[in-house]
Amino acid sequence: MQRRSFIKIGGFCALGLGALPVARVFAGSNQTKYAANPEALPGKQWAMVVDMQKCWEEGEPDCTDCILACHQTHNVPDIGSVKEEIKWVWTEPFENTFPEQKHAYLAESVKGKPVLVFCNHCANPSCVRVCPTKATYKRSDGIIMMDYHRCIGCRYCMAACPFGARSFNFRDPRPFIKEVNGAFPTREKGVVEKCNLCEERLAAGLVPACVEACKHNALVFGDLDDPESAVRKVLRARYTIQRKPDLGTKPKIYYIVS
């Protein structure tokens, strides 16, 4: 065999081997395999208004319906110690929730009052910026999600979050869950967890569990991009404040306090 024809054959063989993976890609079916649930609530920028005035005035003083509903739905454990506490939604005194509003002569109507707090689902989230594995990320509808499969438990996000919205599982949470919701997973030791704005309920066409649980409709949920949404209507009509707006994380939870 001539040297020239040997190289030719060799070249064609190499080309054939290289073409095989390309052909495989094009031969693969281009049928779409995944779709969104048709019942899912449509929204581009989910937000919430927490009407604390309504909660204080109309709600019973020891009402924890929203917290219970959330923690039952999402299998949030009750560890029983403040140090290892896991919480998705809880209350903080007014002065701690809005430190820049605090002064020596606060109105009696807000002084020391408990304010419902949870993840602010910031438009400019510091937790997402610091996560080294992209376990926490911003969805296209504005929800700050946790991918527990990816979380390595480094707790950078906890240090970055100015609202303390994140909790770390220092131990296996399962023994501390009294009643399990079998339709939702638990978490494991060594991951960080937080409010997911009930994205699993939104996908099934339901509003968040806390919103549904409140008897006095003190929680208003809706899409900021839709001018006719419940949230935008309340925001137009009432004076609202945000938690630590000066930090620039652009929270999407708004509060009515007076």
Next chain:
Amino acid sequence: MAMYNGRSIVTGLVLFFALLTFPFWYGLGAAPAPEPDLNTPAIQKLVEKKCVENREFMRANHMELLKEWRNAVVRTGNRVYIAGDGKKYEMSLQNTCLDCHANIPPKQVKTTSNQLSQVQFCNSCHSYVGVKPDCWTCHIQPKEGR
């Protein structure tokens, strides 16, 4: 070609490979491959006993499928899987797979003490081949009396 100490080298090589492959031929036929138990109430009720894809595909690729489902649901928010035959399924290990592959669907589980470490259907093969997926540290599996 001359070979010094040929006899002992060849004997040594034969012995070496015999020892190296010992685990393989020693285990031959010792443990028959398990047949996963498909006898659950939900599967018995099915008219056409078919998983989301066909049996051969599921046997070989269930882990890839689950990984794709996980990424589709968690990262892109798509929760519906359109199977090869056009049927639609909710992509959920806990609420779709285990509805059939467990005696009690996890949805009906009320306490975490009501659980075993593994679902028998999954475990029968996984313990045979010695793989330990960590699905059940978070996803809820029901206790099964089998």
